[in-house]
Amino acid sequence: MDDYAREMMDLKTLVTRTLEKKGVLAKIRAELRASVFEAIEEEDRVVENDEGLPPALLGSCNERAKQLHASPSGRLLTALICEYLEWAQLNHTLKVYLPECNLQKDFWKSELKEFSGKNGYDLNRNGDSGPLLLDVLEGFLKFENLSQGRGGGRRISEAESLSSLDSRNVRRPFSSSVAGGLPPLGRPASSQTSDRRAGSSMNGYRKDEYSWRYDSDELPEDVIRASAALENLQLDRKAHNLTTSWRPAGDGMSDDDGRALPLSPEPNDRNVQWVFLGCPGVGKGTYASRLSNLLGVPHIATGDLVREELNSSGPLASQLKEIVNQGQLVSDEIIINLLSKRLEAGEAKGESGFILDGFPRTIRQAEILEGVTDIDLVVNLKLQEEALLAKCLGRRICSECGGNYNVASIDIKGENGKPGMYMAPLLPPPHCASKLIQRSDDTEVVVKERLRIYNEMSRPVEEFYHQRGKLLEFNLPGGIPESWPKLLEALNLEDYEVKQSAAA
Numbered sequence: 001m002d003d004y005a006r007e008m009m010d011l012k013t014l015v016t017r018t019l020e021k022k023g024v025l026a027k028i029r030a031e032l033r034a035s036v037f038e039a040i041e042e043e044d045r046v047v048e049n050d051e052g053l054p055p056a057l058l059g060s061c062n063e064r065a066k067q068l069h070a071s072p073s074g075r076l077l078t079a080l081i082c083e084y085l086e087w088a089q090l091n092h093t094l095k096v097y098l099p100e101c102n103l104q105k106d107f108w109k110s111e112l113k114e115f116s117g118k119n120g121y122d123l124n125r126n127g128d129s130g131p132l133l134l135d136v137l138e139g140f141l142k143f144e145n146l147s148q149g150r151g152g153g154r155r156i157s158e159a160e161s162l163s164s165l166d167s168r169n170v171r172r173p174f175s176s177s178v179a180g181g182l183p184p185l186g187r188p189a190s191s192q193t194s195d196r197r198a199g200s201s202m203n204g205y206r207k208d209e210y211s212w213r214y215d216s217d218e219l220p221e222d223v224i225r226a227s228a229a230l231e232n233l234q235l236d237r238k239a240h241n242l243t244t245s246w247r248p249a250g251d252g253m254s255d256d257d258g259r260a261l262p263l264s265p266e267p268n269d270r271n272v273q274w275v276f277l278g279c280p281g282v283g284k285g286t287y288a289s290r291l292s293n294l295l296g297v298p299h300i301a302t303g304d305l306v307r308e309e310l311n312s313s314g315p316l317a318s319q320l321k322e323i324v325n326q327g328q329l330v331s332d333e334i335i336i337n338l339l340s341k342r343l344e345a346g347e348a349k350g351e352s353g354f355i356l357d358g359f360p361r362t363i364r365q366a367e368i369l370e371g372v373t374d375i376d377l378v379v380n381l382k383l384q385e386e387a388l389l390a391k392c393l394g395r396r397i398c399s400e401c402g403g404n405y406n407v408a409s410i411d412i413k414g415e416n417g418k419p420g421m422y423m424a425p426l427l428p429p430p431h432c433a434s435k436l437i438q439r440s441d442d443t444e445v446v447v448k449e450r451l452r453i454y455n456e457m458s459r460p461v462e463e464f465y466h467q468r469g470k471l472l473e474f475n476l477p478g479g480i481p482e483s484w485p486k487l488l489e490a491l492n493l494e495d496y497e498v499k500q501s502a503a504a
């Protein structure tokens, strides 16, 4: 090489380095590649139109990427990458990426549109928004932290779970923007808002198509956090070796007559973990509280927890008042937080076992409960529809001792083969009589709405437990005097009561 050639080489190297330092060369290279791809694409289109031949680039995509693009998650992934490239103004890369992936120019826009339409995510971005991929990543990392918390690595404290409740009030709902973290795919944004109360994991949920590697991917983040708190409690219980003592001994199925589910006590095991289901006014509170006295386990009524909270000066009070007075359900995460708090307080006092009344009320709540603990038995109390409204309207509570009474005298005539029913009023003792109050949600309009919501959202919970062989259907034959002995019989507890009273 002569001097001139060497000088030219040095100059070329210098220019290249300078350009590389300034990033100019990389840009030129990208531009060049993009132009080459564009030229081939253009040529492709001509060939395709003129000769009906398959385009040169189409089909060039490697097998691995092709397989991924065949799945909805793979297409969505590619669309998110494109959205990022556009956001980052990496237009040359985008021009190379799309043809190399064997995808049409605007495929990714329609893919995102379809995804947002089907899943309820509003993917509209404002000027300050980052790329969607970043939201997905942030959502994932949040979820990962939570999962680790759930997995036993890190306990989520009550303070944390409650602080999430507060932040929920100020955070933008997912449905209005994905900012703040798109949850892992498969969790519908609609569940973050009103649909959250629908309790159906089927609602807009496309787990089959957009699968993720976690079981609970349909749960909103707040619910996961709250259920993690619940699960922590459960882990503690397990550590204390408090396992089941009463469980259906047979296949657990019962018929509609409330025939006994055989229960077998298992000594040295944990106390009962029962659930009471039933329409508003059916008497869940009455019978659950009697059984709790008999079995020595706490009766935990989520309705009571909600009322305590709404009567407090806490941050949720006014929000809860409004929801309850309209007969609506409180959101899953609030309920689960209240329940976790109550269980934790009970645990600190040495309580074990429970009879839950009013929880779960949605399929989602049932799934969460099922995921964190083993419920032994679910008692579904049933009463003729016309008695329910009258019972709610006649319900009175002593403002001092909290005692529950009923001033209604219910006398339903038997007709068309249906048996009649008489329920005498349950009047308060004299010292409570002047202190009776009525629940603000026990008005005719609100009770009717509560009944409607029960049928819509809580009825499926009956089927949920029926399928798991845990449901005991119990038709109340009348008031407490007729019903209580029959219920004890159905629960195989009649002897237990006798023994308990003898021991007392």
Ligand SMILES: Nc1ncnc2c1ncn2[C@@H]1O[C@H](COP(=O)(O)OP(=O)(O)O)[C@@H](O)[C@H]1O
Pocket (backbone or CB within 6 Å): 279, 280, 281, 301, 302, 303, 304, 306, 307, 323, 324, 327, 328, 329, 330, 331, 332, 335, 357, 358, 359, 360, 361, 362, 365, 441, 450
């Ligand atoms: N598990 C729950 N999920 C959602 N909301 C609940 C739940 N439990 C109680 N609530 C709220 O508290 C209110 C009162 O509950 P509760 O006393 O159990 O009423 P009911 O007599 O209708 O069974 C409900 O109408 C609802 O707003």
